[in-house]
Amino acid sequence: MSTDAPAYKDVDGARDGQPDEHFEDETIMHLERDQFVAETSRPVARAPLNPRSTAALWALRLFAVVVSLMVVYTFIRQLH
Amino acid sequence: MALSGVSRSTAGALPPLTEEDSARSLDRARVHDARQRGGRWPLMWLLVGPGILAMLGENDGPSMIAYASDGAQYGLGFFVPFIPVLFAMAYVCQEMCMRIGAVTHRGYGELVLQRFGPVWGWFAAADLTLTNLITLVAEFVSIRVGLAYFHLGSGVAVALGLVLVVFTFSGGRYWRWERIVLGLALFNGLFLLAAVLAKPHVGAIVGALDFSPFPGGSFNTLLLLLASTIGATVTPWMIFFQQGASADKGMTPRDITHGRYDTAVGAVLAAIFGIGALVAGAALLTHNGAGIQGFAGAGFPNALRHVAGSAAGTVFALGLIEAGAVAILTISASTAYAAAECVGAAHSFNTFPREAALFYAANFGIALVAAVVILIPGAPLLSIALNANVLATVLLPVSLVFMVMLANDKGLMGRWANRRSTNAIGIAVIAFVGLCGAAYGIDSFLQTTHLIG
Numbered sequence: 113m114s115t116d117a118p119a120y121k122d123v124d125g126a127r128d129g130q131p132d133e134h135f136e137d138e139t140i141m142h143l144e145r146d147q148f149v150a151e152t153s154r155p156v157a158r159a160p161l162n163p164r165s166t167a168a169l170w171a172l173r174l175f176a177v178v179v180s181l182m183v184v185y186t187f188i189r190q191l192h
Numbered sequence: 193m194a195l196s197g198v199s200r201s202t203a204g205a206l207p208p209l210t211e212e213d214s215a216r217s218l219d220r221a222r223v224h225d226a227r228q229r230g231g232r233w234p235l236m237w238l239l240v241g242p243g244i245l246a247m248l249g250e251n252d253g254p255s256m257i258a259y260a261s262d263g264a265q266y267g268l269g270f271f272v273p274f275i276p277v278l279f280a281m282a283y284v285c286q287e288m289c290m291r292i293g294a295v296t297h298r299g300y301g302e303l304v305l306q307r308f309g310p311v312w313g314w315f316a317a318a319d320l321t322l323t324n325l326i327t328l329v330a331e332f333v334s335i336r337v338g339l340a341y342f343h344l345g346s347g348v349a350v351a352l353g354l355v356l357v358v359f360t361f362s363g364g365r366y367w368r369w370e371r372i373v374l375g376l377a378l379f380n381g382l383f384l385l386a387a388v389l390a391k392p393h394v395g396a397i398v399g400a401l402d403f404s405p406f407p408g409g410s411f412n413t414l415l416l417l418l419a420s421t422i423g424a425t426v427t428p429w430m431i432f433f434q435q436g437a438s439a440d441k442g443m444t445p446r447d448i449t450h451g452r453y454d455t456a457v458g459a460v461l462a463a464i465f466g467i468g469a470l471v472a473g474a475a476l477l478t479h480n481g482a483g484i485q486g487f488a489g490a491g492f493p494n495a496l497r498h499v500a501g502s503a504a505g506t507v508f509a510l511g512l513i514e515a516g517a518v519a520i521l522t523i524s525a526s527t528a529y530a531a532a533e534c535v536g537a538a539h540s541f542n543t544f545p546r547e548a549a550l551f552y553a554a555n556f557g558i559a560l561v562a563a564v565v566i567l568i569p570g571a572p573l574l575s576i577a578l579n580a581n582v583l584a585t586v587l588l589p590v591s592l593v594f595m596v597m598l599a600n601d602k603g604l605m606g607r608w609a610n611r612r613s614t615n616a617i618g619i620a621v622i623a624f625v626g627l628c629g630a631a632y633g634i635d636s637f638l639q640t641t642h643l644i645g
Contacts, residue, residue, distance in 0.1 A: 136443045140241045141219035143213060144444055145299045150207030152439075153536070155306040156298070161602060169308075169593070173315060176590045179630050182637035183586055191572050 206631035211364070215542035216442040219367050223447070240457065241370045242293075242437035245522055246286055246430045247279070247458030249376040251465055253334020253512055254422035254517030256383060259466050260473030260492060260508075262417065263482070266407040267477050271421075271470050278425035279463040281621045283455055285592060288599040288610070288618065289431050290451040293438030295608045300435040302533035304594050307601065316594065319587045320428050321558070324527045327429070327584065328562030330577035331523065334516035336566060341493040341509035350563040352513075353520045357559045360521055361552060366440045366541035369525075372634045377518045380461070382511035384468035389504035390475040390496070397471065412639060415632035416582070422464075422628055423581025426621075428591045429526040436520050436529030440540050445608055472508055475500045483499035520559055528555035586633055587628035596622070 118191075144150060219238075226235040232525055262271050289300065296303060301320075305313025336349040360369050407417060434455075473492075476499055492513070497505025525541075531554035532539035538548035545552040567573055596618045599610045610618070636643045 126422045142215075142224045143217045143442070144297075145207075147213075147216065147442060147444070148207045149212050149538075152297050155536075156296075156303065156604065157307075158309065159307045159597075159603070161308065170313070172590055172593060175630070176319075176587055179586050179633035180583060182633045183579065183583055186577060186633075186636040186640045191575060 197504040210541050211544070211547060212538070212542040215365055215367075216440075216540075220442050223442075235323040236450060236453065239443070239447050240406075240432045240454040241374060241441060242395050243286060243290060243451060243455030243457035244461065245370065245373055245377060245437065245518075246434040247282065247455070247462040248380045248465070249373075249433070249519050249522030250282070250425060250427060250430055251380050251383075251469075251515060252327070252331055252424075252523075253337070253460045253516040254330040254580055255365060256469040256515050257334065257337075258420050258424045258511065258581065262407075262421065263470040263473030264476040266417075267405070268396055268470065268474050269405040270400070270403050270407055272397060272400040272467055273403050274421065275425070275466045275470065276463045278422060279459040279466070281624070282426045282430070282462075284597065284614070284621055285426055286430060286434050286455045286459075287452055287594055288614070289435040290438045290443070290455055291448055291608055292595070292598050292605065293435040294443040294448050294451055295445050295605050297439045297442075297444075297619075298435075299439055299529050299533045299539065300432050300591075300595065301530040302536070302539075303435075303598055303604070304334060305534055307598065307604070308594065312594065313534055316591060317530045318592065320432055320530050321527060323427065323580070323584045323587055324429050324523050325558060325562060326576060326580040327427070328520060328523055328559060329573065330580045331516040331519045331619075332566045333573045333577050334512050334519075334525055334561055336490070338493065338509040338512035338516065341505065349516075350567060353517060354556075354559060356387075356517055356521060357524055357556055359477040361545065361555070364542065364544040366437075370437070370441065373518060373521045375460075376514060376521070379514040380465045380511070380518070382507050383465045383472065385466040386496070386504050386508040386511060387471035389450045389507060390472045390500040392471045392474065397467075408545055412635050414495040415628065415635055417634040418628045419585045422625055423583075423585040426588060426625065427581075427584040428588055429523050429584075431591050431595055432530045433522055433526035436526065436533070436539070440529075440542065448608065464592060469508075469511070472496060472500070472504065472559070475504070505525075510609075511552075518632075520562075524555045524559045527558045528552070530554075582629070584640070585625060585629040588629065589622050592618070592622045592625065 223235065226238055259271070259275065292303070293299070301313060301317055304316050321588050332349055332353055335353055336346050339345070339349050339352075360372050363369070386578065407414060408474045409417075438451060473496075476495055493505045493509035496508050520642050528551045532548065532551040535550065537550040539551045540548065543551070566573060566578075596610070596615065599605060599618075635644075
């Protein structure tokens with residue numbers, strides 16, 4: 113998913129993209145596996161949304177857009 | 193994530209290590225050490241940050257001017273208890289964001305985009321960018337108002353805001369960014385000092401706790417008051433910011449209790465400082481609110497100086513500069529998290545600009561655009577500032593609905609998903625915010641178009 117190539121750690125002993133194992137051991141022991149950039153760069157699966165939920169979300173979205181336009185219109189009219 | 197989280201001992205081949213991983217793991221090592229030693233306060237010190245920053249960041253320039261204007265026009269009644277109620281609502285929302293960030297290690301923008309599809313993700317990012325841009329203009333105006341008290345102009349306000357944004361970038365560490373902004377945010381307490389210097393009547397503050405007297409005026413004025421005060425307390429950027437910052441900080445489910453403390457402390461401080469601005473503003477009540485046109489020159493601090501002395505005016509002006517500056521940093525950061533998350537680019541302060549160009553460009557870029565707006569001669573800054581909170585209130589329910597959906601998503605959250613009681617409170621907050629925002633928007637529109645009197 114990530115469009116930016118991750119910058120791999122440049123430490124002594126790292127060769128050909130292989131990180132220093134000693135450094136890695138010390139460093140990663142306090143990170144959960146799913147905290148790694150390589151893991152969080154993977155997208156999560158789509159949630160199944162039933163048609164009623166989808167319709168309700170669209171209704172809420174339309175309502176927010178309409179009310180926002182009303183606020184913007186009022187704002188512009190108040191300028192004159 | 194709850195379902196994919198694997199301890200090191202059970203993990204297979206380890207993923208490649210990045211600079212960002214290294215920086216984050218150093219912070220996590222300190223948390224681990226503090227936890228091993230059993231010290232409650234060192235652990236608290238390491239884990240506070242996103243919650244306090246979200247809450248104090250929302251005590252921004254327009255919000256503090258709004259509270260002070262409420263005090264100057266309506267007195268203490270109703271608002272003294274109403275502000276804590278609003279921050280209690282903000283706590284409910286922000287606790288969910290923190291929890292989602294700690295469990296999934298992902299920001300709000302990317303989760304909405306990936307879980308519900310790109311259409312919803314981009315809508316969320318567009319809402320955020322629009323409201324953030326308007327709010328950032330108001331933040332620069334706030335700094336300008338504060339600086340005008342010291343006879344300094346718009347150019348200084350722009351330079352100060354942009355230099356601060358760039359300064360906090362240096363170091364390539366989330367921890368450093370967070371601590372600098374946290375240090376600045378504590379100066380939000382200047383509003384409490386301004387209140388003390390205004391020598392309020394303590395009995396009047398205590399007496400106002402019964403929500404009376406209810407503010408007078410027209411129905412539309414009351415709706416504006418509610419919508420802008422809500423917009424001064426709960427906003428879309430806070431959701432993006434706290435979830436993104438909690439993930440960036442490296443919080444895990446084990447840190448959720450401390451994340452709740454962090455959020456609660458932020459809410460309490462923000463409510464106290466907000467009431468401070470209200471009380472300072474109330475000093476102008478007996479003067480019919482004269483001179484409180486806060487965005488025209490140094491209106492509010494100057495008016496306060498005439499009524500409560502030069503110390504109160506000076507402290508209030510400094511408070512406005514601080515409130516604007518901190519909000520510029522946090523709101524720009526929320527924009528950066530959203531922009532980079534939505535295109536799948538690197539999005540962490542644990543990177544350097546060369547590794548996360550879009551993240552840093554969005555962070556600086558939106559602040560720059562807002563800064564340019566306040567330099568435009570004749571720009572309607574007062575109207576922009578006053579409408580920023582209202583627009584945020586109108587768009588907030590959509591963000592809150594997705595947040596509650598994410599917090600209920602057992603596939604993501606596992607046993608940290610919302611309980612029924614949290615859902616009930618969350619839905620009540622969404623309904624209240626939605627009703628107030630919509631009622632104001634519709635009523636104002638109908639009045640403007642003369643469809644009602």
